[in-house]
Amino acid sequence: MIRFVAVRLLRALVTIFAVVTFAFVVLRMSGDPAQVMLGPDVPQEAVDAFRRSWGLDQPLWVQYLAYVKSIFTGDFGVSMRDKASALDLVLQRVPATLQLTLPALLLKLVLGIPAGVYAALHRQSFADRGVILLAVLGFTIPSFVMGLLLVLIFAVILGVLPSGGQDTWVHGILPTITMSIGGIGILARFSRSAMIEVMGQPYIRTASAKGLKWPDVVWNHALPNAAVPIVTIVGFMVGSLIAGAVVVESIFSWPGIGRLLIVSVGNRDLAVVQCILLIIAATMVVSNLVVDLLYGWLDPRLRSNAAH
């Protein structure tokens, strides 16, 4: 068990390291922060001075080594724009993003899973077809289209909800719904197919043959088995709690991490972008690790495989 976690943690570190390296290289290859920050009509001396002060005049590998070293001491750099600690800037935005993504995750879970399970248990019924249709619509319509559609209906035509900003909780309603619709569809689809697969297994017939009442067959025998594939998808969703809001935050002018990322990429604010990517990678990796541990808890067969 400890060995299992240790191996996973090591792999996780390698993943994070790869993401950080990739971001570091691509950001520096794809544009000059000095040009972007200072504007086009600045004298060459000013540009050189800027580069020197941020260490951009050094060879790439020297910059990289310095960057990695500072990360290990907990220093994530300083924003070129705000001259403030990049980590502080990013962490300030985390609550705003979670204000959208956590309720959205909750909606996905409480609507998506029951809808999928219900559809599986009433296969080929009107409700089943309805769930499939809505689910496909939900996850095929891109979130920017869905967001604009909802703004059009609820803000412009009906005028009942605000179209952007973060003043009150009411402002969070449209972005939360926009963000959750795709996930509800995906979870409904996955829960349905997982449940259909499990309901066809011999042990479900055994449970019925034993004389168990139908709800007990579903709750005690089918759902625990269907949980494994569902948990996989939920794991992805938890992993994208931080990163998943980029598009929606932009549409609804929500001051979260996603907007900070877009603005910072535009400004080539290297330290901030790298810090955000690092945090996103870390949440993904941690949620994957938790999912792996949950597998073992949910399915005893995997537990004994991992031990060997």
Place this chain on the structure above:
Amino acid sequence: MDRASSNLVELRGLKVAFDGVRVLHGIDLNVGRGEAVGLVGESGCGKSVTWLAALGLLPGKASVTGSVRLDGQELVGGPREVYEQVRGGRIAMIFQDPSSSLNPVLRIGRQIVEALSLHRGLRGDPARREALRLLDMVGIPDARRRFDLYPHEFSGGQCQRLMIAMALAGEPDLLIADEPTTALDATIQAQILDLLIQLRAETGMATVFISHDLGAVSQVCERVCVMYAGRIVEEGSVAQLFSEPRHPYTRGLFDAIPRIDGPRHRLIPIPGTVPNPRHLPEGCSFSPRCFRAVEACRSERPALETSADGRQLACLRPVPANEPVERRTRVIEDMLQ
């Protein structure tokens, strides 16, 4: 009391169709109290479907008509609660693939205790004690220590023992064993058969043994039904059918078994395969594969009738008593050419 009511279970005209395709064409079958009945036939002939239908265990798209009476009480068309009380409590069923018939994420102790609390209201310590007694009875060694293990930590044969323990938990009057040894290797098969025979002697419960292994059927059962393409074609005592099979299909099943005693001769296969239920041949369903079929067999379907010796037979040209094997071999070799 009339004769009929002395039977534990009576199937009358039991028919099953999947999406409009009929797979069971009216099964009449009695199971007496404490009796052991064998149901034999090739895969897909409706042996399992008969009993899954009787217990209401077929998927919703299956339409089941006819009559299934348990102690005179009609089950077909009844509410779910009736079936739920019968299943496990009056009629228990064990299946072909024991390893996948146990829930992989639940401890085996819990799965047995579940049946005990359902049918005998046992909970807590008494339930655990009774479950351990059952595990002991079906021959699970060291049950106390293995009570909290999961199914994948047991072998296939042990899983079937666990299934049997679970079936016994409700103290049923009838145990349906649906090919209980097919997925197991030969030595384990023999052990499970012995266990079934021994448990029937100890508990007095009736047994329906579904199998395509005639040897196993003869060990366990007193009476045998031979099924073909959703119908019973011959029924009689084990002694009758084994010494003198009259239906050409029954005869074919015997000729296809290797023998370890007597002189060596080639096994005689039954030519062809079981017909698709969508396209059953006219007349007798077995006629295209039958070595005794005549023109009438292809247009007229024989009814199941009681013969002089008491067996039931559905055949226009049954095998004459004591026909030598050699003659058959020649006829079949002609057919295969």
